[in-house]
Amino acid sequence: MTKSHYLLNILVNALPMLSSNTNIELLVDYDGASLGAYSEEGTSLTCALSEEPLVDIDYEIHDYNLHFNFGLSNHSEEHKQIKVIIQQTDKKPIPDAIWSSTSPSNCFLESKVEVTKCPAGYAFTVDLPPMSKRYFSNTMWKPLKNITLKFDEYVKSNYIHKLNYGKSVLGHDLNAFTLYSKRNEKLPLICISSGIHPAEGDTISTVAITEWLLNEGNHHNSAFDFMIIPVLNPDGFISGKNGCNHNGVNFFWDFQKYNIQACPEAHYLWNLFQTSPPNIYIDFHSYTTQGQSKQFGPYLKNPVLYTSKNTRHISLELSKELEKIPNSRSQILLSPASLPYNMTKEFNTITFAKYHLHQGYGINHMRDLSVEVIEKIIKSSYGCDFTTQILQPYGPLKRTFNEIIKQTLYVQRYYLPKKLKRLLEKH
Ligand SMILES: [Zn+2]
Secondary structure, three states: OOOOHOOOEEEEOOOOOOOOOOOOOOOOOOOEEEEOOOEEEEOOOEOOOOHHHHHHHOOOEOOOOOOOOEEHHHEEOOOOOEEEEEEEEOOOOOOOOOEEEEEOOOOEEOOOOOEEEEOOOEEEEEOOOOOEEEEEEEEOOOOHHHHHHHHHHHHOOOOOOEEEEEEEOOOOEEEEEOOOOOOOOOEEEEEEOOOOOHHHHHHHHHHHHHHHHHHHHHHHHHOOOEEEEHHHHHHHHHHHOOOOOOOOOOOOOOOOOOOOOOOOOHHHHHHHHHHHHOEEEEEEEEEOOHHHOOEEEEEEEOOOHHOOOOOOOOHHHHHHHHHHOOOOEEEEOOOOHHHHHHHHHHHHHEEEEEEEEEHHOOOOHHHHHHHHHHHHHHHHHHHHHOOOOOOOOOOOOOOOHHHHHHHHHHHHHHHHHHHHHHHHHHO
């Protein structure tokens, strides 16, 4: 029996709305589906979350195993209700919302389904109209095809240019989109990306920003070159990954730029940046099920990590501007194995390692916030001198002795408590 043809036998009158025997089919055989082991009992479906390897890097462990994505098909002529129980440990957040769709090819929308805590984890009950299919997730799921079609439309209309920079593990195209036909080295390059952690729904940012840059924000194209990478991890969208590529590499944290076998997505992205090093790089992410424990905002970098006084000054100005967004909360991140750290070390790129949106604020807020973030970055970049920030052509960055010492000390001081904690845990 395959997963997709697994049939749930529904007992008579187990829930008030059920009036006869019927079969409900569990659907997990589509792009983006994600579910661990499951079992049924009466009208209850109990599921574990799908498990990806934990990221253990830079003395920290990151667990992205938070999300599910599956469908239910009601083969009967009657309205049905199914109680879904998601098993998880107490430490993991309980989602505020369940997102759903009538097709796995559409973006999931927030439903009115209520989620309650239960001993196994959490539970919710879904309605299934007669002869219907419904798809459910605890995140704002956006299918790859949907995003690809959108960007292909922009390309067809000649608004933007597609730049294929490599292939993923499964052979999917890795595409960047530029608002220029040829890179003008005299203009600063701003690169904006999303879609490295497929379950986060953060591609909403790059779509909103691209639309803005093609309309109200269009005049900025004469002062800056823009590169947009909406999906850094296409395979993850196909195989329903929370944070990893097809080989289980979470390449946001563990950017294996020289490992073409395990992580071609990182390798080719690094090649792309070596050809066109961005002056500013921002990568959008989103909180999903974390609720009020998290707040939207940027990951910032200590200016000491930048080379040259001028670049440190620009980075501070941009950070200050982003921190002005009401209710946002910034965090300092240092993660030497991550892409943004590597970019600053190699190219002196000013990076915002992550800008976290928050699904709890809704689709419109996520869209508007993404555009606001880019507007703020652009507006405070006017008048800044980027001419000496990035080496052109790309080559080894020249740091002063003072900068090397300060940067090394900063990294060591940041890691000392983490290293000690790890050592103590081992003994
Ligand atoms: Zn993320």
